[in-house]
Amino acid sequence: QSGPTQPASVSGSPGQSITISCTGSSSDIGTYVSWYQQHPGEPPQVILYGVTERPSGVSNRFSGSKSGNTASLTISGLQAEDEADYYCCSYGHKDSLVVFGAGTKLTVL
Amino acid sequence: QVQLQQWGAGLLKPSETLSLTCGVYETSFNNYYWGWIRQPPGKGLQWIGKVNHVGGTDYNPSLKSRVTMSVAASKKQFSLRLTSVTAADTAVYFCARLFYDYYYMDAWGKGTTVTVSS
DSSP, X not given: OOOOBOOSEEEEOTTOOEEEEEEOOTTTSSSOEEEXXXXXXXXXXXXXXXXXXXXXXXXXXXXXXXXXXXXEEEEOSOOGGGOEEEEEEEEXXXXXXXXXXXXXXXXXX | OOEEEEEEOOEEOTTOOEEEEEEEESSOSTTEEEEEEEEOTTSOOEEEEEEOTTOOEEEOXXXXXXXXXXXXXXXXXXXXXXXXXXXXXXXXXXXXXXETTTOOEEEEOOOEEEEEOO
């Protein structure tokens, strides 16, 4: 089963905003979309769940949205520490499967 | 603060069985799913499957024929077995805690590097 589609890379300058898209089928991109940030050599860390919800401790510079079959992660006020890989993830109740997008490498210029 | 500590053999020969265990600390074992995710070198995350506290499982269809997940609830541990490994199974393997409500992973083990080589 192939996962949602993400851009391979995005970039932005400090202070700018960027958006990473995550596009899948209608069964992929539903209520149960989460986003993970991964720095090199570390495990992923959840930054959004339920499309728009931020776990405690995650900066409000991270926000999420969904339109049709596309979920999006927006990072505002880019900082050097945001440079990392970002993965969207979806869960389908119908088949009880979790699928990850291929990941997007964010470069802060 | 919840901690997941994982252990298991890091070097396997082709056709051998991968076996990893994840111990859960400072959290209930019964109220969550417990999952395994892997990441081949330089590549993205791949979902392997999840197990609940009574041993109910869901596996990635692409790995289902070779995967078994189990729990030892009294020890707050869960395990992964992957049979007949090949070089394609070389990856960092992570264990993680999943919330039932929104099916997201909020706690992760540090990862175990598993290399399959003859």
